Amino acid sequence: MKCYFIGDNKVIIISHFKLRLASVVMLLAAVTLPAHADKNHDPDRTHYTAPKAHQAPVVDGVANEAIWEKAQWKDLNQRWLGPEYTKEDFQGRYKIVWTKNKIYFLGEFVDDILIDTHRNPLTQYWDDDTVEIFIDEDNSGGNHQYNHNAFAYHVSLDNQAIDIGTDKKPHNYTHHIESQWQQHGNNIIWEISIDIYTDAYQDGAKNNQPVSLSAGKVMGLLVAYCDNDGSPLRENFIGSEFAAGDAKDRGWIDAGLFGKLTLVE
Numbered sequence: 001m002k003c004y005f006i007g008d009n010k011v012i013i014i015s016h017f018k019l020r021l022a023s024v025v026m027l028l029a030a031v032t033l034p035a036h037a038d039k040n041h042d043p044d045r046t047h048y049t050a051p052k053a054h055q056a057p058v059v060d061g062v063a064n065e066a067i068w069e070k071a072q073w074k075d076l077n078q079r080w081l082g083p084e085y086t087k088e089d090f091q092g093r094y095k096i097v098w099t100k101n102k103i104y105f106l107g108e109f110v111d112d113i114l115i116d117t118h119r120n121p122l123t124q125y126w127d128d129d130t131v132e133i134f135i136d137e138d139n140s141g142g143n144h145q146y147n148h149n150a151f152a153y154h155v156s157l158d159n160q161a162i163d164i165g166t167d168k169k170p171h172n173y174t175h176h177i178e179s180q181w182q183q184h185g186n187n188i189i190w191e192i193s194i195d196i197y198t199d200a201y202q203d204g205a206k207n208n209q210p211v212s213l214s215a216g217k218v219m220g221l222l223v224a225y226c227d228n229d230g231s232p233l234r235e236n237f238i239g240s241e242f243a244a245g246d247a248k249d250r251g252w253i254d255a256g257l258f259g260k261l262t263l264v265e
Contacts, residue, residue, distance in 0.1 A: 155190075
């Protein structure tokens, strides 16, 4: 009888051991998952926290409001396309602040030659000197090539904003932004305000409304600069986020390349 009970106990012990072993295996599997488990975003995305402006900055290319002192600079130093360039040819950095109605972009650039040769704003707008600001309203990542899951505003030297619409054609979205830049010594100071729209935005509709912003909101953000020094095509494309692989300029298609923007008080 003792042997029976001992044997029975062994079965029970083995059963408990198997259960515990299975739990350990599951725990180890969870622990050993890659640190980046978000399938919609590339790993190692940067995180920018933007302070709230209780009074909206004036978009004039001067940037003398006190709120800009509270925001941190973020460099544009990722060479996506083109050869190596010198600091005299290009340098770039930016800041972001926000109000309940808009986000505000401040860019500081060194660009020794400014070019806008394509007078039609819908033609080869990426081959002129251009600031690109990519916004994913809900930070969902994923494809945004021919939809409004994210916007990719190409802001030209004549302060127009172009992106591709759902009809796969370029559209003028200048009514989403206000843009002004000035030269200050060797620097270009560029200020842009941007209305934020959801992926429900419909091209041509008259009832599109920008969202109201609040502290804690998280969006996707990518910033880039197209630099042309006199060629038929841009020489360089420089961005704010590291892009692995050969298609480093894929941010116009893939919002998974965007960094994270968090609005804070």
